[in-house]
Amino acid sequence: MSGRELWADGRLRVAWTSRDWPTIIRRYRALAGISQAAFGELVGMDQGRVSRLESGRARVTSEDVVARFSEGLAVPIELGGPMQQRSSEEWGPPAELRERIAHAHYRGRMDLRTADWISRVLAEHRRAEDEIGGRELWPIVRSQVDTVTALVPHASGDVADRLMLLAAEHAHWLSWVAWQEGRRGPALAWIDLAHGWAVDAGQDDMASWAQRVRAHYSLRLGDPMRALRTAQGARHGGAQALSPAAEAAAVHQAAMAAAACSERDLARRLADESLELALRVPDEGDRPGWLYWLDPLRARLQAADTAYVCRDWAAAAAQFSDALPELTRFPRDHAHYRARFEDARARV
Incomplete structure (x- = not known):
């Protein structure tokens, strides 16, 4: 694995932005072998000296040493500076991002390997966010938006x-991530x-997913009818x-909104349909x-979640009981489903 590929690892990137030298050394060595x-x-x-830094018995205090680490470990350019505290205004998207993409399709050249790299890094961040949360990763992904949108005007077709x-x-x-941090306005803007x-890109799956997320926000804000229409x-x-x-995700969100609108028969039908759609594509690829x-x-x-919001307590408890032991990752989701399982079981 090359030095560049190592920096797709979410934990290594977070450690670098935090200047967590023991973790940087330990994680880099483990990934590089x-x-x-x-x-x-x-x-x-x-x-x-490496041993003392890795164990925490010594610290890096010199910018010269930081520069040697940056060069020797081939730290990506977007991680070149120390992580900065972000004000509340910086959670939202700046206006120039819209302008940067507004007139994107004209002749130019762009290296597809760069796009592949950015896509892979974002995939690693998604997985890391499931386990460590998004706050620490926020400045990294935010900087990547600038990288991506700056490339668009130089590409075509x-x-x-x-x-x-x-x-x-x-x-x-x-x-x-902004939503999870209680930043509702920036979350809606993003x-x-x-x-x-x-x-604009003709990517209907992604457009549908963004609408599905918007429906989720409306439901959380107490507007189930709007959530149902959006889903x-x-x-x-x-x-x-x-x-x-993508259709399964939209249909499931519609099922949850229908249940919140007290349209439980519709919610059950949609839940069955969502499950059938999702089972068509069991492979991640x-x-x-x-x-x-x-x-x-x-x-x-x-x-099971839809059964729970439909107050089908016995069905929800049985379905959660059957599936929860297999959910070994996603700790936050496990906690969410576990709480619902225990509540449903208590109501049976």
Whole structure:
């Protein structure tokens, strides 16, 4: 694995922005499969000093040493500076992002390897966010939006569309993290950008997903009717047929909104349909990247969730009981489903 590829690892990137030197050294060595002595050769240190830094017995205080680490470990340019505290205004998207993409399709050149790299890094961040949260990753992904949108005007045709999809995926991630942090205004602004960029790129799956997220926000804000309409639009609003996974996500959100509107029969029908759609694509490679998590297990848990909001306590408890032991990752989701399982079981 090359030095560049190592920096796709979410934990290593977070450690670098936090200047967590023990974790940087330990994680880099583990990913690269190298000894402390070999690591020292990369950064111009003897093995003893590397050992002291890795154990926390010594600290990096010199900017010269930081620069040696940055150069020797091939730290990506977007991670070149120390992580800065972000004010509340910086959570939202700046206006120039819209302008940067507004007139994207003209002749130019762009290296597809760069797009592949950015896509892979974002995929790693998605997975890391499931386990460590998004706050620490926020400045990294936010900087990547600038990288992606700066590339779009120099691309054309399919390449420009691909970059706009990448921009939409980043905006969706930023929206979700902002929402988790209680930044509702920025969350809505980012998801609107994601939807607009996806539509402009002709990426109906991503446009549908952005609408599905908007429906989720409306439901959380106590407006189930708007959530139902938005989720139904997410399913039927595109010019092309959605992939089964994207359609499953939209239909599940519509089911949850229908239940909140007391339309329980509709919610149950939609839940069955969502499960059937999700089961058509059990392999991750056949689903859009942002739906990597929608495997058969998660589809079953979503069905149980709909049963819960429909107050079908016995069915919900049985379905949660059957699926929860298999959910070994996603600690926050496990806690959410576990709480609902225990509540449903108590009501049976």
